[in-house]
Amino acid sequence: MTYNELIDQLSEELNLTRAETKDLVDKTVQELTEQLGQGISFTIPDLGTFKTKVKEVQKVYNPHYDKFMLIPPKRVVEFAPGKNLKDNLKFINPE
Amino acid sequence: MNEKTSFSDLVDKLAGRVEKSQGFTQEFMHELVSIIESGLKENGSVSISGFGKFEVRWMDERKGTNPQTGEEITIPAQNKVVFKPYKALREYVNRPYARMEPHLLDDSTEEADSQTEKVQPPVPPIRSEDEPDEDFADEEIEKPKREPVSKKKSEPESVSGEPESSEDLPDSDEIDYEAAPFPFFTEEEEDILDDEDQDELIVERKSPVDYEPVTEIAGEPNGGKSAEEEELVINFQETAAPKYKKEDKSHFSWSYIAAAMVVFLIIMALYYLMSRPAEVTEPVAEPPMVEAEPPPAIEEPLPNDIEETEFIAIIVEAGQSLWNLAIDYLGDPYLWPWIYHLNSEAIDNPNQIYEGSDLTIPVPADSEHLSDSDRREVASGYVDVYQWYRDHSDEEARFYLWAAGVFDISIYDEIEGQVEADDLNFARNR
Known part of the structure; x- marks a missing residue:
């Protein structure tokens, strides 16, 4: 489902114009992004939990230069689907 | 945290x-x-x-x-x-760490580095209070400053394997970069180290995940002089762009100026690259990397240009298409002809791109409000696609011509006479 399809469906369900719906979704995305940017995790019922995790420094071998290199730490987003979502989709075969 | x-x-x-x-x-x-x-x-x-x-x-x-x-x-x-x-x-999430870059280890320093590698504190993001905070959170100017501190506290906990080394960790402000083997360099530190590491490429891997955009640009470090060096300079200019982009997000006041300069350099570099694309890069099978020698600090005041589109180079991975690339990098799948337009030498059939080929990808600051020149680029891309389909006598071709006009209507006047009149009429009247 593309972003546009999502907006279409959502605006239908909520009885709003496309522009209004889009604005809502974009602001939601901003809010969630900000929370994650502050390292705050949150759970959206029926969807799942978003959190951030700091990945430690890694030392990996780089065959191109025949040397080891250090990959700096980075903070990444992690998503764990909620139980309902997981169970509902477990054996579905989307095509 | x-x-x-x-x-x-x-x-x-x-x-x-x-x-x-x-x-x-x-x-x-x-x-x-x-x-x-x-x-x-x-x-x-x-x-x-x-x-x-x-x-x-x-x-x-x-x-x-x-x-x-x-x-x-x-x-x-x-x-x-x-x-x-x-x-x-x-x-956005990775801002506190955005300035750190992967570092190639010398064999000799490997031991020392492996001892300290786990305990490097992130470089604290600095931003000046009066700066505009583009997309997010006008009110959270103070917050990022707190983050690195608390992160430092949390790091030793997560490094359960080497608790002892974390005890020795000095405050980030107090680290003596010269004395301690410090694996990650900020701009200034790299300048210092540059003299010693003349031949060593410091690489940057931009992607957190493997499906990610990455760039490989490498010259033989000890290769021939003039032509090769020129290319290194060009490559460096091109790849410096994403880096500066990241720093914009960390809100360094000088980076706005630098970004403007870099954008200019990129345009020059791209122009240069387009004129001799065959020699530019050397595709490599391993996880690609970016050469990331530090650019010289640029101090000249220039107009603020950060909203300009950045360009990055990527290597196509299996399963990618122009459509997917446009979703991932440009934020809008319908902008894919732009990529096609920029890479007309590398791509013939717009439905087919090959694993391992180098592509230049535009990364617009805001895919929904493209600048006029960007819209023109997209429109030109649609015209290119139209031409391809027309050359392959596909009746659908005219729809691409119409799409070009959606992005920049003035392009019709320009291509009049170069395209089938029927198709142009169709596009104009649709």
Whole structure:
């Protein structure tokens, strides 16, 4: 489902114009992004939990230069689907 | 760092932001979630622009161990829901670490580095108070400053393997970079080290995940002089762009100026690259990397240009298409002809790109409000696609011509006479 399809469906369900719906979704995305940017995790019922995790420094071998290199730490987003979502989709075969 | 906010708090904040009632906001969130779920059921993926993509992935049966008992169990085949964050989210979340770059280890320093590698504090992001805070959070100017401090505290906990080394960790401000082998260099430190590491390429891997955009640009470090060096300079200019982009997000005041300069350099570099594309890069099979020698600090005052489109180079991975690349990098799948236009030498059939080929990808600051010149680029891309389909006598071709006009109507006047008059009439009157 593309972003546009999502907006279409959502605006239908909520009885709003496309522009209004889009604005809502974009602001939601901003809010969630900000929370994650502050390292705050949150759970959206029926969807799942978003959190951030700091990945430690890694030392990996780089065959191109025949040397080891250090990959700096980075903070990444992690998503764990909620139980309902997981169970509902477990054996579905989307095509 | 592991703070959690409850859903109701989240709804409160969101309600404030969208200026609606909490009841409405809550209903909206539930509706959003149920549409995401039904989208996953029907299509197997749901994309939310600027945020990420939810996907259903089929996992085959596999072996695992029960973490409690250590006993081996069989995990049956089933679907898994994964979330792939898009670039904007990834970069925003990674801001505290954005300035750190991978570092190639010398054999001699390997030992020393391996001891210290776990305990490097992130470089604290600095931003000046009066700077505009583009997309997010005007009110959170103070917050990022706190982050690195608390992160430092949390790091030793997570490094359970080497607790002793973390005890010696000096405050980030007090590290003596010259004395201690410090694996990650900021701009200034790299300048110092540059003299010693003349021949060594410091590489940067931009991607947190493997499907990610990455760039490989490498010259033989000790290769021939003039031509090769020129290319290194060019490559460096091109790849410096994403780096500066990241720093913009960390809000370094000087970076706005530098970014403007770099954008200019990129345009020059691209022009140069287009004129001799065959010699530019050397495709490599391994995880690609970016040469990231530090650019010279640029101090000249220039007009602020940060909203300009950046260009990055990537290597095509298996399974990618122009459409997907446009979703991932440009934020809008319908901008894909832009990539086609920029890479007309590398791509013939717009439906087919090959694993391992080098592409230049534009990364617009805001895919929904492209500048006029960017819209012109997209339109030219659609004209290119039109030409290709026309050359392959596909009746659908004229629709691409029409699409070109959607992005920049003035392009019709320009191409009049170069394209089939019928098609142009069709596009104009549609």
